[in-house]
Amino acid sequence: MTQSMFRRHFRTPGTESSSAVRPLRASAAAGPATETIASYLNKRLAEIGVRYVMAIPGDYISDWVETLDDPEVNAGLVRVHPNNEMCATYAADGFGRAGGGKTVGCVSTTYGVGALNAVQAVAGAYVEHVPLVLVNGSPSVAQFNSQRDQGVLWHHMFDGSLTDLRIYEQITRMAIRIDNPALAPDLIDAALTACITDSRPVYIEIANTLEGYAVAPVSGRAKLKKSPIPQNTLSLDEAMSMVLPILVDSKRLVVLGGVEVARFGIQDRFRQMLKVLKAPFLSSLLGKSILSEYDTPYFSGTYNGRNSQQNVQDLVNAADVILSLGVQETDFNFSGVASADFNPLQPPGLPLQGSIEVRMGAARINAGLTLQDQGELYWGDIQLEAFVGLLQEVVCEPSGPAMQSLVSQFPALAPVQAALQAANGQLPNAPFPGLSGDIWSIPKLTPEQYRDQITWDSFKSLLHHNYLTSFGNDENQDAPVLLADTGLTFYNLNNVKVPQNGFIAQLAWGAIGYSPAASYGVKLAQMALGSRRRVISVSGDGAFSQSSNAIGTIAALGLDNVVFVMANGVFAIEQFLINAQAFNPQSKTAFAPFTRVPETSLWQWVKLAEGFGGVGYEVTTNAELADVLEKIKAGPPQPAQPNGPCSGSPAPGCCTFAPDATPDVRPSTFTLVAVRNVCNDLPSNTRWKLG
Structure with a gap:
């Protein structure tokens, strides 16, 4: 390849004096005419909680990565040089997990050999709801056209059919490709909003040589924020009208908290709800440490199926109601009690017939807790934060507007309201029986x-x-x-x-x-x-x-x-x-x-x-x-x-x-x-x- 061809295909126009097009360079006081795709992306990443970028060198992404070393345009982002893409993505995953909804991980790769080496680790982040951004450099529009029209297979390219993008569409919340500056701000904003809203990875592919093109400035656009689907209040009220009588009648309530409480940043609200319910709180193993084990009210250990301490297993097995909030039900979480093989002669290991589950935008009351002719009840549009907040409000303030609204819609709740009023803002049978024995049953050595x-x-x-x-x-x-x-x-x-x-x-x-x-x-x-x-x-x-x-x-x-x-x-x-x-x-x-x-x-x-x-x-x-x-x-x-x-x-x-x-x-x-x-x-x- 000649030097002129290399510059044309691998360097942003304007970095060489022979370029016909010279895009504008951003500065610390970037105005409407000085924002570039690179500076725009950097500012938006910093805005959502990215601090470090795990960046592996590669020519397709080099122009953007170089901006991370420029204090005028890096928006405070810091470049870290890991040893390979798998480890880099694990590190970005760890950064995204560690903040309880306040941090977002970021990894940068080059096309093909780089991005495809990170696939497994990104898939894991998707499965476990980790907020993470992968920024990938790709061949330019001219290179893809050259492959199509002249049969030139550029290095790191699979077959010219946008392979990386198609793969990442399957394992991320949103995968976008920036190959036109006019579309860049909208695409970047959409992807990053999806990342922080659903707490899942997103993929941003930048066509080579586009990083330095001018775009509309960040300053003229609204700040990015979590934007979940608006809560359907009718569904939420109906679900709460069915849940409240069960909780009021419960004699041995147990709360099981899962990882979504941390991923979606509702730990403080969850803690306040526990103070109201006065029921023993267990975390799932994937949800272990969603709240501090030093000072959380009613904390009673971690439930990990048959791997749990015996007193934890006893507490779960004796519960008449399990309120399961934000729990991902995995075989590792419920080791020894969850099986893909159905045995009609053996009851389920978990007391599934006595649980209320709210997770991933839905709520379910299992058949064992409903009237005989109702069977399982399910709502597919319940947000975890909205449910936790309403539950806390109606129990704390049974004469307040939220409870009054529920009773007006569902008159059968009047006895439930009276029971809560008589209990002075708590469940009638609270505090519920707790854990017998040590929370951390770990013998010391002799x-x-x-x-x-x-x-x-x-x-x-x-x-x-x-x-x-x-x-x-x-x-x-x-x-x-x-x-x-x-x-x-x-x-x-x-x-x-x-x-x-x-x-x-x-x-x-x-x-x-x-x-x-x-x-x-x-x-x-x-x-x-x-x-x-x-x-x-x-x-x-x-x-x-x-x-x-x-x-x-x-x-x-x-x-x-x-x-x-x-x-x-x-x-x-x-x-x-x-x-x-x-x-x-x-x-x-x-x-x-x-x-x-x-x-x-x-x-x-x-x-x-x-x-x-x-x-x-x-x-x-x-x-x-x-x-x-x-x-x-x-x-x-x-x-x-x-x-x-x-x-x-x-x-x-x-x-x-x-x-x-x-x-x-x-x-x-x-x-x-x-x-x-x-x-x-x-x-x-x-x-x-x-x-």
Whole structure:
């Protein structure tokens, strides 16, 4: 390709003096004639809660990425350089999850080889309702025309049929392509509004060479805001008229809260509702930490099916009504009680016949709570926030206008109103019976056990008692955020104590290797929110091997993250799923060969950490782990010194960069801990599967 062809196809017109068209460049005081597609997009991203852009270099997206290093047009966005697109998207996902509706993740890729490498991670964000924006650079209109008319297959292009766009249309809330400046503001605004409204990923594809074209300024347009479908008040009132009598009659009400409470930013309203209902509150595992486990009223633990503490299972099984709000019903969430196989001779594991469910814009009252001739009741247009707000209002103020309106529409509610009035603004049978026993039923180790090899149970005990519970309360924002990777890790850690937004795991998508990479996005979110929380990632060795190079980015960012790797040499969750009897000491079942993790016996874990610029430990006994936890509790390690050939002052053969480039690599302060736990051990809360 000649230089003139390269400029024509890969650089924004105006960056070369030979260009026939010279679009205007934005500035800090951009007026109507100086806004560009790039500056417009940057301002809108910052407006919705994006702070960091996980950007992988690529020629198709280079013009936009370069604007992130220009303080005049980056709108405060900061470019982060991850090691690959999968890890970059996990990090953006972690940033989007961590803020409880206040943060939005962002990742930038180049066409084909970049964007398609991020597909799996974006799909996971879609399934788990994570607000995330993927900005992809694509071949220009001229290049697509050249492929069509001349058969030129440009690099990273599949076949010229807008492959990336068509794929992302299937796994995002909205996928747009910007190939005409006149349409850019409307398309950008529509996509970003969809992202924050539905808390799901969106895809923005920018045709190469368009970033610098002038568009209408942001200043002349309305601010972006969440714009859900307006609540149908008739449906909401009818649903509430059916729900209230059930709650008033309930004797053993339990509230089950799910992840949508956090994703849609209604945690404060949900907390106020709990104070009114005075019923025990459980979180689902995917919803763990939607509220603080330190000081939330009536908090009674985390429900994870048969992996739950026995007292939590007993509380759920004894409930006559379960009010389930924002809960995503996944097999991981309800382990051991949810099955795709229907057995008419066996009752459902969950008391589904006694639940009221409100989630994803709909409400349902199961048949066990309705009159015999009514069956299941369902409304397909109920917003979770509107439902929670109305429920709180009518219980608190049974003589107020909301309740009076309900009674006027549904006269049969008059006795319900009278019962609420007699109960002085609460449900008649409140407070309801709560949890029997400890919320965090995690035995402490005996002195003798400190000499033993680490097990899943002893790891959890030491992490919980020697570290997580040492932070007192949630007000000082010092309690760490815990990321539990897919597998036995998130099962084992389902009942440790965490602050609000302090537990992150993929409980529906279930990609192993998520947490090490997501952890630096979570830490960046803490920094953006002004929080001092440290971020702790726990993964199996099989999971860690999927995203091990993420620790290089953690090091480059100078973050104090802690990465625990359960180095037992086996994909334990896979063996657990295909045949758990391999964990049974009384069984002769061997581990399946495909579940072996060969890296565990090859990698020198301490040197691995040092090679990436951090501090490493390898522990085998409980005493060794306890000692490392004390070191972690004392604070981050001293920064590791860069020791590459160009780590000091510039020298011959070392590259120089523009003065306004991304800040230099900061001294690393991360910690990697390889935990040599017993390989054929199961967490005690999962041993039910052994029969």
